Amino acid sequence: MRTRKILLTENEIPDHWYNIMADMPNKPLPPLHPGTKEPIGPEALAPLFPMELIKQEVSAEKWVPIPDPVRDVYTMWRPTPLYRAYGLEKALDTPAKIYYKYEGVSPAGSHKPNTAVPQAYYNKMEGVKRITTETGAGQWGSALAFACNLFDIECEVYMVKISYDQKPYRKLMMNTWGAQVYASPTNLTQAGRQILAADPNSPGSLGIAISEAVERAATDEQTKYALGSVLNHVLMHQSIIGLEAIKQLEKAGDMPDVVVAPFGGGSNFAGIAFPFLRLNFEEGRTIRCIAAEPASCPKLTRGVFRYDFGDTVGMTPLLPMYTLGHNFVPAPIHAGGLRYHGAGVIVSQLLKDKLIEARAYDQLDCFEAGVLFARSEGIIPAPEATHALVTVLEEANAAREAGESRTILFNLCGHGHFDLKAYEDYFAQKLVKHEVTSAEIEASLAMLDTPLID
Amino acid sequence: MRTRKILLTENEIPDHWYNIMADMPNKPLPPLHPGTKEPIGPEALAPLFPMELIKQEVSAEKWVPIPDPVRDVYTMWRPTPLYRAYGLEKALDTPAKIYYKYEGVSPAGSHKPNTAVPQAYYNKMEGVKRITTETGAGQWGSALAFACNLFDIECEVYMVKISYDQKPYRKLMMNTWGAQVYASPTNLTQAGRQILAADPNSPGSLGIAISEAVERAATDEQTKYALGSVLNHVLMHQSIIGLEAIKQLEKAGDMPDVVVAPFGGGSNFAGIAFPFLRLNFEEGRTIRCIAAEPASCPKLTRGVFRYDFGDTVGMTPLLPMYTLGHNFVPAPIHAGGLRYHGAGVIVSQLLKDKLIEARAYDQLDCFEAGVLFARSEGIIPAPEATHALVTVLEEANAAREAGESRTILFNLCGHGHFDLKAYEDYFAQKLVKHEVTSAEIEASLAMLDTPLID
Numbered sequence: 001m002r003t004r005k006i007l008l009t010e011n012e013i014p015d016h017w018y019n020i021m022a023d024m025p026n027k028p029l030p031p032l033h034p035g036t037k038e039p040i041g042p043e044a045l046a047p048l049f050p051m052e053l054i055k056q057e058v059s060a061e062k063w064v065p066i067p068d069p070v071r072d073v074y075t076m077w078r079p080t081p082l083y084r085a086y087g088l089e090k091a092l093d094t095p096a097k098i099y100y101k102y103e104g105v106s107p108a109g110s111h112k113p114n115t116a117v118p119q120a121y122y123n124k125m126e127g128v129k130r131i132t133t134e135t136g137a138g139q140w141g142s143a144l145a146f147a148c149n150l151f152d153i154e155c156e157v158y159m160v161k162i163s164y165d166q167k168p169y170r171k172l173m174m175n176t177w178g179a180q181v182y183a184s185p186t187n188l189t190q191a192g193r194q195i196l197a198a199d200p201n202s203p204g205s206l207g208i209a210i211s212e213a214v215e216r217a218a219t220d221e222q223t224k225y226a227l228g229s230v231l232n233h234v235l236m237h238q239s240i241i242g243l244e245a246i247k248q249l250e251k252a253g254d255m256p257d258v259v260v261a262p263f264g265g266g267s268n269f270a271g272i273a274f275p276f277l278r279l280n281f282e283e284g285r286t287i288r289c290i291a292a293e294p295a296s297c298p299k300l301t302r303g304v305f306r307y308d309f310g311d312t313v314g315m316t317p318l319l320p321m322y323t324l325g326h327n328f329v330p331a332p333i334h335a336g337g338l339r340y341h342g343a344g345v346i347v348s349q350l351l352k353d354k355l356i357e358a359r360a361y362d363q364l365d366c367f368e369a370g371v372l373f374a375r376s377e378g379i380i381p382a383p384e385a386t387h388a389l390v391t392v393l394e395e396a397n398a399a400r401e402a403g404e405s406r407t408i409l410f411n412l413c414g415h416g417h418f419d420l421k422a423y424e425d426y427f428a429q430k431l432v433k434h435e436v437t438s439a440e441i442e443a444s445l446a447m448l449d450t451p452l453i454d
Numbered sequence: 455m456r457t458r459k460i461l462l463t464e465n466e467i468p469d470h471w472y473n474i475m476a477d478m479p480n481k482p483l484p485p486l487h488p489g490t491k492e493p494i495g496p497e498a499l500a501p502l503f504p505m506e507l508i509k510q511e512v513s514a515e516k517w518v519p520i521p522d523p524v525r526d527v528y529t530m531w532r533p534t535p536l537y538r539a540y541g542l543e544k545a546l547d548t549p550a551k552i553y554y555k556y557e558g559v560s561p562a563g564s565h566k567p568n569t570a571v572p573q574a575y576y577n578k579m580e581g582v583k584r585i586t587t588e589t590g591a592g593q594w595g596s597a598l599a600f601a602c603n604l605f606d607i608e609c610e611v612y613m614v615k616i617s618y619d620q621k622p623y624r625k626l627m628m629n630t631w632g633a634q635v636y637a638s639p640t641n642l643t644q645a646g647r648q649i650l651a652a653d654p655n656s657p658g659s660l661g662i663a664i665s666e667a668v669e670r671a672a673t674d675e676q677t678k679y680a681l682g683s684v685l686n687h688v689l690m691h692q693s694i695i696g697l698e699a700i701k702q703l704e705k706a707g708d709m710p711d712v713v714v715a716p717f718g719g720g721s722n723f724a725g726i727a728f729p730f731l732r733l734n735f736e737e738g739r740t741i742r743c744i745a746a747e748p749a750s751c752p753k754l755t756r757g758v759f760r761y762d763f764g765d766t767v768g769m770t771p772l773l774p775m776y777t778l779g780h781n782f783v784p785a786p787i788h789a790g791g792l793r794y795h796g797a798g799v800i801v802s803q804l805l806k807d808k809l810i811e812a813r814a815y816d817q818l819d820c821f822e823a824g825v826l827f828a829r830s831e832g833i834i835p836a837p838e839a840t841h842a843l844v845t846v847l848e849e850a851n852a853a854r855e856a857g858e859s860r861t862i863l864f865n866l867c868g869h870g871h872f873d874l875k876a877y878e879d880y881f882a883q884k885l886v887k888h889e890v891t892s893a894e895i896e897a898s899l900a901m902l903d904t905p906l907i908d
Binding site for chain 1: 455457458463464465522525526529530559563600623627630632828829831832834871881
C-alpha cells in the first residue's frame with residue numbers, strides 16, 4: 001500500500017529553531033525611532049516584550065535552543081504530518097509530486113501556536129502575569145489564548161469589533177480556553193475611548209486593536225504584549241515547520257524544487273521556506289521559495305521597499321519593509337490573516353535580494369482551488385491557505401505542460417472549519433474580484449513621509 | 455522527554471475489522487417483520503443496502519477483511535493518535551493513567567467516516583449511483599458526504615429542518631464536498647409532502663428525515679440508503695478504533711482496566727470497546743467497558759429490553775433492543791448525536807448479559823468536564839464526547855480515593871469546532887438539567903405494542 005503521510009516521532013521534533021539572520025548575505029537595516037528617525041536598539045522594546053524574546057529578535061545565532069517545556073507542549077500536536085497529495089495530483093493529472101505540511105492539526109487549528117507557546121513560556125519565566133494582543137478574524141487570538149491557558153497566564157484579546165460581532169466562534173474558542181476577549185474599540189484604554197468619543201459606533205480596525213493592546217502592556221508593569229507575525233522571533237519560532245518537513249522529505253527520499261506558502265506578515269511563509277533557504281545558502285541548492293499573497297493586498301508584488309510603521313496609527317518603530325503604506329485599507333476579503341499592509345523585515349530583505357519570489361491572486365481563484373483541494377484531499381482549507389494552492393496549481397500545470405517531473409511542497413497552514421461562511425458565499429457567487437488599482441496604491445504611498453531606502 | 459502521543463504507521467492500520475458476533479455467548483434474537491412480526495432474513499434489506507453490507511450485517515465471521523481502497527482512504531487520517539492525557543491527569547491529581555483515542559482528526563471531525571468510507575465503497579462496487587441518508591446535527595451527514603465525494607457517488611442528505619436552519623456550518627461542509635442537502639420535510643417525497651400538508655411549518659425530526667431518505671432509496675433502483683450507527687455492519691467498521699488502540703497500548707506497555715465511550719446508537723462505544731471485549735472473551739481478561747449516555751435519553755440505564763422499531767414512524771424491522779419507546783422525544787440537549795431512543799441490537803444483548811456497563815449524565819456535568827478537558831489537554835471536545843469524560847473523571851477520582859493506580863481509556867470521538875455555541879450557552883448559564891422523569895418514560899413505553907422478550 002502506498003504511504004500517504006510521512007510521520008515523525010515526538011523525539012524527532014527539532015530541538016533548535018533556525019535563525020535565518022545568520023545566513024543572510026545582506027542583513028536587514030535597523031529599525032528607526034518613530035519620532036527621531038534614528039536607529040534604535042533592542043532596549044526600546046523592553047516595555048512590551050520579555051528580555052528573552054528581545055534577545056531572539058536581534059540574535060545572530062544560527063540555532064536557538066527550544067526549551068524542553070515548549071517542546072513538551074509541541075507534542076500536543078507536533079510533529080505535524082507531511083502529506084503526499086495523491087488525490088490532488090490525480091485531479092490535476094500532473095507528473096509533479098505534491099506534498100503538503102498540515103498545520104491545521106493544532107488545537108487552535110493553524111500554525112499560530114508554534115510561536116504563541118514559546119511566547120507564553122518566556123513571559124511566564126520572567127514573571128509576567130498577563131499578555132495582551134489584538135486579533136482580526138481570530139486565528140492568532142485563539143492560538144495565544146490556548147498557549148496562555150497552558151502556562152497559567154491571563155490573556156486579554158482586543159478583537160476588531162466587526163469580527164467580534166460577525167465571527168462569534170473564534171471568540172467562543174478563546175473563552176473556552178479562559179481568555180478575556182473585548183470588542184475593540186473599548187472603554188478600557190485611552191486609545192479606545194478616543195475613538196469612541198469620535199464615533200461611538202466605530203466598527204474597529206486592526207490598527208485600533210493594536211493600539212489598545214500595546215497601551216495596556218505599556219502602562220502596566222505586569223502586562224506584556226505579543227505579536228503573531230512580522231517580527232524576527234515570531235518567524236524563527238515558525239521555522240519548526242520547515243525543519244520537520246526536511247526530515248520528513250528525507251525519509252521519503254525526496255527534496256522540493258519549489259516551496260510555497262500564503263503570505264500575510266511573513267510567519268507562515270518563513271516557517272516553511274527559511275529552512276529550505278538554508279539548504280540554498282549552505283549546500284548551493286536552488287530551491288525556489290514562493291510567497292502567495294492576495295491581489296487585494298499585494299505588498300510584495302506591487303508595494304515599495306522603504307521604512308514604514310508596523311501599525312496604522314504610527315506608534316511602532318519604523319521598519320524597512322515592502323509596504324503599501326500603513327494607511328492602506330485592504331478590501332474585506334475572507335482571508336483575514338493576509339490583510340496586512342507590510343511584510344516582515346527579513347522577508348522584505350530576501351525579496352529585495354531576489355532570494356525569494358512572490359505572486360498575487362484574486363480570492364475567486366483561491367476559493368476555486370480550495371474547493372478542488374477539499375474534494376480531492378478531503379481537508380477543507382482555510383481561505384489563507386488557498387492562496388498557496390493557486391501557486392501549487394500553476395506549478396503543477398507547468399510541469400504537465402513541460403512534460404517533466406517537479407516536486408512541490410506547500411504549507412497547509414490551517415483548516416477552514418470557522419470559514420465555511422466564506423465557502424458559502426463562494427458557492428452563492430457572492431464573492432467579487434478585489435484587485436487593487438495602481439491609483440489606489442499610489443494614493444496610499446503618497447501619504448507616507450517615512451524615510452526612503454537608497 | 456516523555457511521550458504524549460503513541461503513533462502507528464500507515465502499514466499498521468488493521469487489515470480486518472473485528473466482528474464481535476462470532477464471540478458473543480448469546481447471539482442477538484432475529485429482527486421481525488414490522489407487519490407480520492415474523493423473523494425476517496437478510497433479503498428484506500436488499501432494496502436499501504448493497505449485498506456486501508447485508509452479508510456483513512448477518513455475518514458470523516470473526517474477522518472481515520478491509521478492502522485495500524478503503525484502507526487507502528483511511529490513510530487520509532488514520533491511524534489516529536492515542537494520547538496519554540498528562541494534562542488531565544495533573545488537573546485531576548489522580549494516580550490513574552488516562553489515555554484517549556482521538557478520532558477528531560478525520561476531515562469530517564469525528565469517527566463517522568470509519569463506516570461512511572466502506573459504505574460508499576461497497577455501494578460504488580455494486581454500481582449504485584446515489585446514496586441517501588438523514589442527519590440531525592450533521593456529523594453523520596458530513597461523513598457520508600466526504601466519503602461519497604471520494605468514490606464519485608451522489609450524496610443526498612435529509613437534514614432535520616430545525617438543525618438545517620440553526621447549524622449552517624455542517625450543511626456548508628457537506629456542500630463543500632459536493633453533497634445535496636435538503637431541509638426535511640421536503641416536497642420531494644411522499645412522506646415529506648404528507649407532513650407538510652398537515653403542518654407547512656414543521657421543524658422536522660430525525661424520524662421524518664429517515665422516512666424521506668428510506669423512501670427515496672426504496673423507490674429508485676440506482677439509489678441506496680446508508681445508516682451511521684445502530685446496525686451490526688456499522689459497529690463492525692468502527693472496530694478499527696479499538697484494534698488500533700490495542701496496538702498502541704501494547705507499544706506503551708499498557709492495558710486498560712476501564713474502556714469508556716459516549717453512547718448514542720452504539721457505533722462510537724462499539725468501535726473502541728468491542729476489540730477489548732474480545733480480549734475478555736479470548737484471554738479471560740476483565741476489562742470493564744462503560745457506555746456513557748445522556749440522562750435525558752437513558753435507554754441503557756432506564757429503558758426496557760424488548761422489540762421496537764428503529765425509526766419513529768415504524769417503517770423499519772422490529773429489533774430486540776434496550777429502548778425508551780420509538781415515540782420517545784428526548785430533550786433538545788446539545789449532544790445531538792446521542793438523542794436516539796434505542797440501542798443497537800448487539801450492544802443491547804451485551805448489556806442484557808451484563809458484559810458491559812452503562813451510566814447516564816446530565817449535560818451540565820458533561821460541559822463542566824468538557825471545559826476542564828479543553829483547558830488541560832487543549833482539544834475542545836464535541837458535546838457527545840464530554841459524556842465519556844464524566845465517566846473518566848469518576849474513575850480517576852475513585853482511583854485517587856482508593857489510592858491505587860488504574861488505567862483508563864476513552865474515545866474522544868470528535869472535536870467541538872461546530873458546537874461552540876453550546877459552550878457559549880454553558881458559560882452563560884443558559885443550559886438546564888434535562889433528567890427525564892419515570893412517568894415520562896412509562897408513558898412512552900405504554901404506547902408500545904411491539905413484542906416483548908421473555
